[in-house]
Amino acid sequence: MGVSQPQDTPQKRITHDTIHFAIPAPPKIFTGRDALINEAVEILCRRSQNHLAILGPGGIGKISLALVISNTPEVQAKYQKFHFLPCDILEDQNGLIQGLIQVLGLHMQEGKSQHAILYDYLQINQNPLLFILDNFETPWNYKNARTEVKHFIEKIADFSSITLIVTMKGMEGPGDIAWKILGKSQIPTLSREAAREAFYQISRKIKTEDNSGKFDHLNEQLDCVPLAIRLIAQLAKKINLENLLRRWNELETKIVSESEAQPGKLTNVEFSIELSVGLFDPTAKDLLGALSYLPNGVPHWNQTLSKMLPEVPESEIKVFQLLDCSLVLEKSEALMMLAPVREYILVRYNISDFCHNQK
CATH class of the missing domain: 1.10.10 (Arc Repressor Mutant, subunit A)
Known part of the structure; x- marks a missing residue:
């Protein structure tokens, strides 16, 4: 397969710590996704090579799904270890190559480029490798990087020992790859029952008829979006539901955030x-x-x-x-x-x- 060879041009340095601190922990509370998890496990544990695309809008829980799926006993038994790549900090093909070199623990060699070190390693590797390429829309949509990024992911997908999970916004997975789309389409919002269960578990509110009525009214505005439910539940630890409803009517989406100096996709x-x-x-x-x-x-x-x-x-x-x-x-x-x-x-x-x- 003909692939353009990237030039190792100077750019911000990606280190192991850069990647490590960008990886979120698997969620402790995760409701309403059992069918999707079972579907993903079945796809990833087939004897044949399959690549999985988890698609949907921001806040729908793509990252959480990928982490929960990768930590199931069945997936861990097959792959032993998965490598998570937070692509929102990797802008183009060079960044992706740097990231994979870091998560695989590869070392630079004199006279060899980064892409040569990575591809040589993948060529001789015989162990099943699972890569999670999270927020892949960042390099996919970055300036004029689309062609090189497309070539990169297609070549990675061609290695028989590699299985890819990609999470991104959009209607289809990247490149000319036979992706298995989780849920057959985009990831749906939670059911009302799953949203309610998540809210009560996170907020630790006592489930009463009055509380349920107030939450159901609020949930109509949140549309059962997992990130919005989680953030509202965190607020509900400090604010009663009546005041939370009033503040929502005043501030709407501004209220759905966690307090931090710099907002991020997981918190706002x-x-x-x-x-x-x-x-x-x-x-x-x-x-x-x-x-x-x-x-x-x-x-x-x-x-x-x-x-x-x-x-x-x-x-x-x-x-x-x-x-x-x-x-x-x-x-x-x-x-x-x-x-x-x-x-x-x-x-x-x-x-x-x-x-x-x-x-």
Whole structure:
């Protein structure tokens, strides 16, 4: 397979500690995902080589799923050890190669490039290796890196001893690889029962009829998104549900965050959404603003959207871009937006800005 050889150009140095401290711990409380876990274990433990893609919007629990799956007894028995690569700190092919060299514990050799050291090792390795490439949309969408990153992951996937798990926003896995898509499509939100169970376990609230009613009302605004549920449950340790409801009505998505100096995708819903929104031009943001005013979505959007929003040029292409970053979802031919995303877009990119831009 012909692959472009990357130049070892100077860039920020990726160390073992850089990667180690970017890896989250497996969640201690994890509800409503048994069927997905069982499906993934069955795929990964087949005799034939299979690569698994875990796809979905920010906050849906892709990282947690990957970690829980990789720590199951069946997967650990087959692979003995898995290597987790936090790709949100690895911008391109060179960064990915540096990262794999670090997690594999390989050492530089005089006169050999990084890619040669990595590929030589993988060529002679006979033990089953499981790589988790988390947040792969970062190098996949980075500037002009797509072609080299595509070649890189395709070549890694070709080694018979390697199994890949990739987590990313989007509708399909990267490159020309026969991915097994977990859940057959994107990862769904939690069921109401699983969301309620997670909330009570994390918040340690006593389950009463009054508390259940207040949480159910709040959960309608959270749309059963796992990250939002976890963050609200953490707040519920300090604030009673009545005040939490009042604060939600005042602040909406701003309340769904953990207190820290620099927000991250695992601790702040707004931060996760804004990372995706930042990839798009103003007309795509205009489209997001318009869609946020449609809580029931757009039925048969591919037939109706251009008529509803004639001011948005190439609206169908814009929709596919938004689908690719999971800012919107397609359900039964309807274009939908999860409630936390919709609430954020309503405030940040409102319809009045859209109308003003079209004058």
